[in-house]
Amino acid sequence: MIRNIVGLLLDINDSKKSICDIEDIFKLKDRTSLGRCASPVGLYLSKIEY
Numbered sequence: 001m002i003r004n005i006v007g008l009l010l011d012i013n014d015s016k017k018s019i020c021d022i023e024d025i026f027k028l029k030d031r032t033s034l035g036r037c038a039s040p041v042g043l044y045l046s047k048i049e050y
Contacts, residue, residue, distance in 0.1 A: 004038075
């Protein structure tokens, strides 16, 4: 899921999507509406808090 969210943020950075689209996309509850999936290279889990 995090790779999908990062992909959405990259699309916003590249002006392919608007920051205003985030709320609408999350309301859909459909991963395919997020857009591209970010590469796993460089993404890592650093901490878990409960």
